[in-house]
Amino acid sequence: MKTSTFENFPWWMVAACNSVALAIYAIGLYLMAGLGAVWAVFYAAYCVWMEWRLLSGSCRSCSYFGKRCGFGKGVVCSWFFSKGADRPLCAKQISWRNVIPDFMVSLIPLGAGITLLIRSYSWLVLVLVGALVLLGSVGSGVVRGRLACR
Numbered sequence: 750m751k752t753s754t755f756e757n758f759p760w761w762m763v764a765a766c767n768s769v770a771l772a773i774y775a776i777g778l779y780l781m782a783g784l785g786a787v788w789a790v791f792y793a794a795y796c797v798w799m800e801w802r803l804l805s806g807s808c809r810s811c812s813y814f815g816k817r818c819g820f821g822k823g824v825v826c827s828w829f830f831s832k833g834a835d836r837p838l839c840a841k842q843i844s845w846r847n848v849i850p851d852f853m854v855s856l857i858p859l860g861a862g863i864t865l866l867i868r869s870y871s872w873l874v875l876v877l878v879g880a881l882v883l884l885g886s887v888g889s890g891v892v893r894g895r896l897a898c899r
């Protein structure tokens with residue numbers, strides 16, 4: 750799929766892209782909390798680490814550094830980090846090593862949701878697990894394939 754490019758992405762795109770990621774984090778946190786507070790804290794720390802990893806690595810060297818990209822992170826990155834060596838949008842080769850930590854953001858709470866369903870069935874957990882699957886697959890696919898960077 751071809752990724753959209755703008756000098757500064759429209760606000761609606763930034764909101765749409767981040768709402769998918771935030772919904773995954775929120776559902777993930779809820780499901781992990783069902784296993785216990787320690788698991789919720791572990792998941793929250795993992796999500797923070799993922800964001801830090803992206804900002805301190807890819808975003809610093811991105812041509813959108815200091816600008817409003819699809820995720821708005823080009824601007825956010827410039828608040829915390831100095832600029833790295835330039836690299837055009839989408840020039841980075843994406844390997845499994847890059848994407849597995851991303852998948853884990855959905856897969857870890859998915860495992861937690863399935864565990865909760867086995868332990869004690871709940872319609873709410875089932876709906877959240879379904880939403881997580883949709884957001885982590887179709888939602889992330891559209892956002893990263895059509896709207897923002899991969």
Ligand code: SF4
Nearest residue numbers: 808811818822823898
């Ligand atoms: S386009 Fe992607 S890599 Fe570049 S600043 Fe935005 S989120 Fe970071």
